[in-house]
Amino acid sequence: MGNGVIVEAALAAGAEALFGYPITPTTEVLQFWAEKKAKNKKLIFMQAEDEMAAGFATIGACLAGKKAFNVTAGPGNVLAQDPFSMAEAMRIPIVVIIGQRGGPSTGTVIYSQQEVLLTTHGGNGEGFRIVFSPTNLQELYDFTIEAFNTAWTYFFPTFVLTDGYLCKEKSIVDLHKAQKVVKPKPIFEKGKVLNLRNCYDMEEEIYEKVEEISKEFNKIASRVVRFEEYKLADAKYIIFAHGSVAASCRVAVDILRQKKIKAGLFIPKTLSPFPENQIKKALLGKKKIFVVESSLGQFSMLVQSVVYGSSLPFFEYLKPALGIMPEEIVNFVKEHK
Amino acid sequence: MKPPFPKCFKKETKPSKFCPGCGQSIILKMLGEVIDELGISSSVVYGCDIGCMLLSWDFFDLNTVQTHHGRTVPTLVGLKKANPEFVAIAYMGDGGAYAIGSQHFLAAAHRNDPITIIVANNTNYAMTGGQMAPTTFLGEKTTTTPQGRSFESEGKPMLGPELVRFINSDAYVARGSSLYPLKLKEYFKKAILHQTNRKSLAFVEVLSACPTNWRTDAKATIEFLKNLEKNYPLGEK
Numbered sequence: 001m002g003n004g005v006i007v008e009a010a011l012a013a014g015a016e017a018l019f020g021y022p023i024t025p026t027t028e029v030l031q032f033w034a035e036k037k038a039k040n041k042k043l044i045f046m047q048a049e050d051e052m053a054a055g056f057a058t059i060g061a062c063l064a065g066k067k068a069f070n071v072t073a074g075p076g077n078v079l080a081q082d083p084f085s086m087a088e089a090m091r092i093p094i095v096v097i098i099g100q101r102g103g104p105s106t107g108t109v110i111y112s113q114q115e116v117l118l119t120t121h122g123g124n125g126e127g128f129r130i131v132f133s134p135t136n137l138q139e140l141y142d143f144t145i146e147a148f149n150t151a152w153t154y155f156f157p158t159f160v161l162t163d164g165y166l167c168k169e170k171s172i173v174d175l176h177k178a179q180k181v182v183k184p185k186p187i188f189e190k191g192k193v194l195n196l197r198n199c200y201d202m203e204e205e206i207y208e209k210v211e212e213i214s215k216e217f218n219k220i221a222s223r224v225v226r227f228e229e230y231k232l233a234d235a236k237y238i239i240f241a242h243g244s245v246a247a248s249c250r251v252a253v254d255i256l257r258q259k260k261i262k263a264g265l266f267i268p269k270t271l272s273p274f275p276e277n278q279i280k281k282a283l284l285g286k287k288k289i290f291v292v293e294s295s296l297g298q299f300s301m302l303v304q305s306v307v308y309g310s311s312l313p314f315f316e317y318l319k320p321a322l323g324i325m326p327e328e329i330v331n332f333v334k335e336h337k
Numbered sequence: 338m339k340p341p342f343p344k345c346f347k348k349e350t351k352p353s354k355f356c357p358g359c360g361q362s363i364i365l366k367m368l369g370e371v372i373d374e375l376g377i378s379s380s381v382v383y384g385c386d387i388g389c390m391l392l393s394w395d396f397f398d399l400n401t402v403q404t405h406h407g408r409t410v411p412t413l414v415g416l417k418k419a420n421p422e423f424v425a426i427a428y429m430g431d432g433g434a435y436a437i438g439s440q441h442f443l444a445a446a447h448r449n450d451p452i453t454i455i456v457a458n459n460t461n462y463a464m465t466g467g468q469m470a471p472t473t474f475l476g477e478k479t480t481t482t483p484q485g486r487s488f489e490s491e492g493k494p495m496l497g498p499e500l501v502r503f504i505n506s507d508a509y510v511a512r513g514s515s516l517y518p519l520k521l522k523e524y525f526k527k528a529i530l531h532q533t534n535r536k537s538l539a540f541v542e543v544l545s546a547c548p549t550n551w552r553t554d555a556k557a558t559i560e561f562l563k564n565l566e567k568n569y570p571l572g573e574k
Contacts, residue, residue: 016419046415049444054411068415194400195397
């Protein structure tokens with residue numbers, strides 16, 4: 001299942017430590033990792049007392065130079081914003097897997113796409129986070145490996161934002177060797193001196209710090225951004241979707257094409273940084289914009305911020321915490337084309 | 338002749354930012370001397386919590402990290418698990434350890450994580466202006482207990498070392514006072530050796546002077562500290 005794929009990917013990427021607190025739909029990541037640890041004494045595992053502890057322990061392990069990750073979901077994602085915010089401020093390369101579940105509150109343990117804003121922009125900061133959104137299990141594997149490489153190359157907290165469907169789904173995945181494994185670099189080294197903080201005395205100091213991080217983040221954005229264009233070249237109708245819903249949209253586009261309706265799909269695979277320039281280019285020659293997601297418009301807000309100023313009609317198909325089938329998307333596009 | 342600073346002090350950040358008369362200057366000096374004497378400066382990672390102790394983020398010429406409120410313990414637990422060669426010292430206030438971070442503090446004590454935790458107990462939240470802490474004693478006036486802490490509404494003060502002793506028989510546990518620096522130094526030394534040699538949790542609470550929020554002069558500060566010993570008995574537990 002997806003949770004097993006995450007563990008295999010983490011190992012392929014050279015991860016050595018997992019800190020987590022059991023929460024559905026991601027709990028099996030802890031179980032599978034604990035099984036791996038039982039066979040490999042070099043691996044580190046801690047079932048923490050809560051999600052905050054798990055997040056801060058992940059930071060501690062990164063400080064010591066281990067590739068460490070954290071896995072959580074829903075209300076756990078809310079609690080872990082505390083450590084995520086610290087990792088953002090101090091450029092700690094934590095990797096976090098989020099298995100979205102229904103919200104608000106305890107919600108459901110099953111599925112949603114409602115943790116988009118929390119994961120990309122949670123915390124009392126500016127969202128200096130890298131967030132991948134895989135559409136299927138193969139991408140879950142590939143992006144989890146990429147997340148570790150990205151985190152330890154650019155030193156920004158890096159997330160793989162998946163969902164309960166993908167966590168529990170089974171399918172055939174190529175568990176290939178990682179093409180590239182970036183070596184971890186200890187932040188604290190024995191015999192060296194480094195004083196780290198996240199609290200500043202004056203407004204000007206924190207202003208300068210935020211500007212500095214922002215510049216770095218913008219500089220690497222073009223290297224980190226991932227996206228897919230599906231049958232977009234001659235499309236009149238451009239659909240935006242991410243994650244599991246994007247997989248459903250691929251099927252919907254195929255059906256629409258069979259019906260001679262020229263639909264195409266743009267899938268951002270990083271939600272942060274967001275493929276802004278690529279989206280602006282993709283809009284050229286299109287007649288209408290569709291956004292499909294399992295939330296009441298969180299992903300749509302990201303799209304709208306890029307298409308602002310466009311005169312193209314804009315349609316949203318929003319089903320918070322519900323899965324979306326290709327036929328529904330087909331019907332929606334047909335109704336509004 | 339002035340007594341010398343410990344070698345592990347960062348001289349360019351002295352004088353420190355602590356208020357005049359603050360117990361933390363004594364606590365950190367004793368800790369610094371112990372680090373020097375044990376010759377462990379290259380392997381120490383010092384973590385400081387939020388509250389007045391965050392002012393110590395660059396106090397030492399050591400690897401140091403200032404964390405979030407109450408989260409110094411899990412940060413250092415993760416670090417220690419990742420590299421057991423580090424000597425992890427978490428320095429926190431009574432609010433960080435016994436209120437906002439109490440789940441981490443108790444979980445680490447319960448798991449017997451091999452780190453050293455030092456908690457400064459000044460019976461109030463000093464950095465934010467003298468609010469009630471878990472350690473505010475009954476009848477003590479703070480800015481959020483203007484009539485004095487009452488048993489009926491705020492309950493009894495927290496006894497950290499006694500609690501840790503109760504849940505962990507392997508830990509080193511002691512309570513000292515900034516009034517008796519040399520005794521404190523002895524506790525700190527044992528607390529670090531307990532981490533390195535016994536691979537167990539070590540915890541020292543320190544009654545720490547806070548003349549600013551106690552609104553006491555030098556003489557009254559010493560009396561205040563002495564009085565605290567009635568509520569918070571000193572010694573190894």
